[in-house]
Amino acid sequence: SQTIHQWPATLVQPVGSPLSLECTVEGTSNPNLYWYRQAAGRGLQLLFYSVGIGQISSEVPQNLSASRPQDRQFILSSKKLLLSDSGFYLCAWTRGGTTNEKLFFGSGTQLSVL
Amino acid sequence: RKEVEQDPGPFNVPEGATVAFNCTYSNSASQSFFWYRQDCRKEPKLLMSVYSSGNEDGRFTAQLNRASQYISLLIRDSKLSDSATYLCVVTVNDYKLSFGAGTTVTVRA
Numbered sequence: 001s002q003t004i005h006q007w008p009a010t011l012v013q014p015v016g017s018p019l020s021l022e023c024t025v026e027g028t029s030n031p032n033l034y035w036y037r038q039a040a041g042r043g044l045q046l047l048f049y050s051v052g053i054g055q056i057s058s059e060v061p062q063n064l065s066a067s068r069p070q071d072r073q074f075i076l077s078s079k080k081l082l083l084s085d086s087g088f089y090l091c092a093w094t095r096g097g098t099t100n101e102k103l104f105f106g107s108g109t110q111l112s113v114l
Numbered sequence: 115r116k117e118v119e120q121d122p123g124p125f126n127v128p129e130g131a132t133v134a135f136n137c138t139y140s141n142s143a144s145q146s147f148f149w150y151r152q153d154c155r156k157e158p159k160l161l162m163s164v165y166s167s168g169n170e171d172g173r174f175t176a177q178l179n180r181a182s183q184y185i186s187l188l189i190r191d192s193k194l195s196d197s198a199t200y201l202c203v204v205t206v207n208d209y210k211l212s213f214g215a216g217t218t219v220t221v222r223a
Contacts, residue, residue, distance in 0.1 A: 043215035105157035
């Protein structure tokens with residue numbers, strides 16, 4: 001069966017510090033991978049998605065970046081965090097090679113930038 | 115106009131009651147529709163897909179109205195454990211899914 005791992009679960013970082021969140025998927029090949037952010041009391045905002053190694057689509061301009069160095073690994077980074085980067089970050093995957101598929105989420109990272 | 119809009123609620127209902135709510139979407143070309151459930155500070159989890167003919171999963175019934183561009187979720191015989199935020203999800207294109215901000219349901223004893 002497929003599983004998705006995301007870490008860390010919580011993170012407190014000072015403004016201006018770097019960020020690296022990692023997500024890995026097991027039990028499937030060539031998944032579509034996603035990073036979402038959910039601000040307190042708000043809906044999910046799509047940040048990045050990837051349909052293959054090295055392929056990254058960015059949905060919103062921001063000081064975040066994403067990379068996919070391996071088929072089942074997706075990394076969210078920032079060189080300098082802003083207060084507005086606080087939120088609940090969720091990694092997700094869908095079956096690769098198909099479209100309009102349901103999403104499966106990791107357990108999320110609660111990021112607080114102080 | 116937002117891609118997906120939901121009544122945020124909250125819907126406060128007693129145990130055993132029926133509660134229903136809708137979600138509207140703006141892209142008439144959307145192909146797939148889902149309802150997700152999200153508990154506080156947890157990841158969203160798939161509740162059910164929504165099919166053109168409508169579908170039922172136990173106490174949950176989902177309907178799709180393409181002409182009016184909305185989907186609905188009905189919960190019968192509400193349980194305390196049904197208290198959660200329900201997210202409407204609609205495909206925007208082949209790879210992107212757009213989420214509503216959620217409808218909060220609180221079931222009281």
